[in-house]
Amino acid sequence: MMVLRAVRADITTLDVDVIVNAANSSLLGGGGVDGAIHRAAGPDLVHACRLLGGCKTGDAKMTAGFRLKAQYIIHTVGPVWRGGTHGERELLESCYVRSIELAQDIGARSLAFPAISTGIYGFPIRDAAMIAVTTVRKLAKRSTIGEVIFCCFSEPDLRVYETALSDEEIN
Numbered sequence: 001m002m003v004l005r006a007v008r009a010d011i012t013t014l015d016v017d018v019i020v021n022a023a024n025s026s027l028l029g030g031g032g033v034d035g036a037i038h039r040a041a042g043p044d045l046v047h048a049c050r051l052l053g054g055c056k057t058g059d060a061k062m063t064a065g066f067r068l069k070a071q072y073i074i075h076t077v078g079p080v081w082r083g084g085t086h087g088e089r090e091l092l093e094s095c096y097v098r099s100i101e102l103a104q105d106i107g108a109r110s111l112a113f114p115a116i117s118t119g120i121y122g123f124p125i126r127d128a129a130m131i132a133v134t135t136v137r138k139l140a141k142r143s144t145i146g147e148v149i150f151c152c153f154s155e156p157d158l159r160v161y162e163t164a165l166s167d168e169e170i171n
C-alpha cells in the first residue's frame with residue numbers, strides 16, 4: 001500500500017530513504033533544487049556525479065546521499081518546457097517512472113520528489129502536478145515503496161498538488 005502526500009518543505013531536510021533531484025543533463029550541479037541538494041550533501045556529491053557520465057532527459061541515475069538524512073539521491077533530468085509539443089509530458093512522466101524503478105531496485109520504503117521541471121525549466125505547475133500524481137499512482141499497485149512525498153517549495157505549489165491529489169482520487 002503506497003501513501004501519496006504533498007508537503008511544503010526544503011527537500012534537503014526530509015527524513016526519507018531517497019530524495020529525487022531535478023538535475024540537468026551534466027549532473028554536475030545547477031541552480032534551484034539541484035544547487036540546494038549539492039550544498040546540503042557536500043562536495044562528495046559532485047565527485048560521485050562526475051563518474052555517472054551525465055544523464056538523458058527523462059532518465060534517472062542514483063548516488064549516495066552523503067551528508068543528507070536521505071541515504072540515496074536519484075538524479076533525474078526533466079524536460080525544458082517548449083510549448084508542450086516536443087514530448088515534454090512523456091519525458092516528465094518518464095522521470096517519475098525511472099525514479100520509482102530505481103528506488104524500488106534498492107528497496108526504498110520512502111521517497112520524496114520535488115516539482116520536477118516546474119522551476120527554471122518552465123513546465124506549467126498544474127500540468128506537471130497532475131502528471132506526477134497520476135504516474136506515481138499508476139505504479140503504486142505493484143510497488144513496495146510505502147510513502148511518496150511530493151515536496152513543494154511554495155504554498156501555491158502545495159495547493160496545486162493537494163488539488164491534483166484529491167482530483168485524482170475521484171478519477
Ligand code: ADP
Binds near residue numbers: 009011117
Ligand atoms: P527545473 O530546472 O527542473 O525546473 P528547479 O530547481 O528550477 O528545477 O525547480 C524545480 C522545483 O523545485 C521548483 O518548484 C522549485 O521551486 C523547487 N525547489 C527549489 N529549491 C527547492 C528545495 N530546496 N526543496 C524543494 N524544492 C525546491
